[in-house]
Amino acid sequence: xxxxxxxxxxALATFLLxxxxxxxxDPGKFPRAFRHALLFVPPAVLAAIVAPGLxxxxxxxxxxxxxxxxxAGILTIAVASRLRHPLVAIAVGMPALWLLQWxxx
Amino acid sequence: MTARSAREEFLAGFREVAPMLxxxxxxxxxxxxxxxxxxxxxxxxxxxxxxxxxxxxxLIVCQLLAVGSPPLVTILAGSVVSLRFVMxxxxxxxxxxxxxxxxxxxxxFLMVDQSFAMTTRRFAEPxxxxxxxxxxxxxxxxFYVSWQLSVAIGIAVGAQVPASWSLDFAVVLTFISLxxxxxxxxxxxxxxxxxxxxxxxxxxxxxxxxxxVASIAGIGAGVAFDAWRKR
Numbered sequence: 001x002x003x004x005x006x007x008x009x010x011a012l013a014t015f016l017l018x019x020x021x022x023x024x025x026d027p028g029k030f031p032r033a034f035r036h037a038l039l040f041v042p043p044a045v046l047a048a049i050v051a052p053g054l055x056x057x058x059x060x061x062x063x064x065x066x067x068x069x070x071x072a073g074i075l076t077i078a079v080a081s082r083l084r085h086p087l088v089a090i091a092v093g094m095p096a097l098w099l100l101q102w103x104x105x
Numbered sequence: 106m107t108a109r110s111a112r113e114e115f116l117a118g119f120r121e122v123a124p125m126l127x128x129x130x131x132x133x134x135x136x137x138x139x140x141x142x143x144x145x146x147x148x149x150x151x152x153x154x155x156x157x158x159x160x161x162x163x164l165i166v167c168q169l170l171a172v173g174s175p176p177l178v179t180i181l182a183g184s185v186v187s188l189r190f191v192m193x194x195x196x197x198x199x200x201x202x203x204x205x206x207x208x209x210x211x212x213x214f215l216m217v218d219q220s221f222a223m224t225t226r227r228f229a230e231p232x233x234x235x236x237x238x239x240x241x242x243x244x245x246x247x248f249y250v251s252w253q254l255s256v257a258i259g260i261a262v263g264a265q266v267p268a269s270w271s272l273d274f275a276v277v278l279t280f281i282s283l284x285x286x287x288x289x290x291x292x293x294x295x296x297x298x299x300x301x302x303x304x305x306x307x308x309x310x311x312x313x314x315x316x317x318v319a320s321i322a323g324i325g326a327g328v329a330f331d332a333w334r335k336r
Contacts (some may be wrong), residue, residue, distance in 0.1 A: 002175070003145065006169075006176040006183075009179070009180035009183075010179065013183055014158070014159050017184065017188065018213040019194065019209075019214075020190075021191065021197075021198040022197060022198045022201065023210060025198070037327075037328050038188075039192070040292070040296040041191070041192055041320070041324060043293040043294070043323065044299075044322075045188065045300070046287065047297035047301045048315070049277075049280050049304075050277060050281055050284055051305055051319075052315070053276070053277035069277070072274070073277065073281065076281050087127060089278040089285075090282070093275075093277075
């Protein structure tokens, strides 16, 4: 039951956030500071999602070179910031991880 | 460019989106696999996908429900990672303000990262605007249908994907491919670095609240950086 509540709640929340300006708001009436803060939502949220996926693969912080996900992730970020194609990350990251995992046995 | 019919606009939207499916469908597959791995029933995972239509929100919900987080915390986390939709909504709203409410609600429901940029671009092009919402609908419908299909396949094959493939890493990689292009200025980098540091430092918080705290800290850092530079 609580699972369904969470599913319906998230569905409603994602719709209301998408509809916020389109349906309910006059974009001109929002304070400038609020609109300025919205600009930083993508870099902040996406970095907060990526960081634990690379640095805490098993739930604890692992910044050693033995952490294959961290090494493969940093390599991917380096390549993706030069070659801006949507498929670069997958094409570089997955083979890099497999190779590192194989090398580290 | 001369005015195109609704049908032509819809098909143009579809054609523009088709190559991007190479990137989004594997993501959908991973989200479907995550859904079945998190202990959701196939019906629940599919309902989540059909109703919220957001890979990131779906993944977060799966992760949180798997660790037994209460509905309110799950909804809060799902909302925080979806805050970027407010930005898209603000960017798209002036272009579609002339449409009726039902059409705007439909476009809002279907808006995702990839289609918002396309929509603002198409509306900004010169010429007759009469049927341009159909370009958006063509793009959005293509994403929606292909997304649900790939999630459904992911749910169905979920249990059979060997752990040694490390398919979960593909999810992190798709987030990297979204993250890298949004870091355009030093303030963006400041936001990302602070969010990274706080996400790791606050990882001990229950129910993955670290994500919420780190996001807010990162947004604050970006705002503070700009304020400091302007002094």
